[in-house]
Amino acid sequence: MVGAARAAAPRRPATWNRYRSLLLHLFGKAILWGYARRNPVAGVDREKEENERTRYLSADEDRRLFRGTDANGRPFLDEPARSVALFALHTGMRWSEIVTLTRANVDLERRQATITATNSKSKRVRVIPLNAVALGLVVQAMAEGVGRKTVFAR
Numbered sequence: 001m002v003g004a005a006r007a008a009a010p011r012r013p014a015t016w017n018r019y020r021s022l023l024l025h026l027f028g029k030a031i032l033w034g035y036a037r038r039n040p041v042a043g044v045d046r047e048k049e050e051n052e053r054t055r056y057l058s059a060d061e062d063r064r065l066f067r068g069t070d071a072n073g074r075p076f077l078d079e080p081a082r083s084v085a086l087f088a089l090h091t092g093m094r095w096s097e098i099v100t101l102t103r104a105n106v107d108l109e110r111r112q113a114t115i116t117a118t119n120s121k122s123k124r125v126r127v128i129p130l131n132a133v134a135l136g137l138v139v140q141a142m143a144e145g146v147g148r149k150t151v152f153a154r
Helices: 002-008 013-032 059-067 081-091 095-099 132-144
Strands: 112-115 126-129
Touching (some): 059 081, 081 132
Antiparallel strands (some): 112 126
């Protein structure tokens, strides 16, 4: 029943675009292999995708991630992974942005971190405010990694 209800749900633009890409590719191969003469999908425009989505961990997800243990009683996240995950949760930064964050790009007085264009997915400079938790994690990581160019250890 779940499958039937799910199949009846309207598709989002991103889903249609994935279907379009698949069909475009399949018809391209069919032309290449001599099974088709033209690609009927070639004239179909892509749907505009709204990629904006804000999602927060629920209290249960937070508890399981940061306080959870495996069958042997070991925590799911050991250091430095725990600090990086907690920093990501409080800043919204991507893993690659966090592990490439240098000391020079952290302003403790202004409580902000700057993501350079070369380390940003959008290739734009971004300034990220640091709340008390994120600031504490940065200060701790910098103190533990004296002499290291990046803030967090990989």
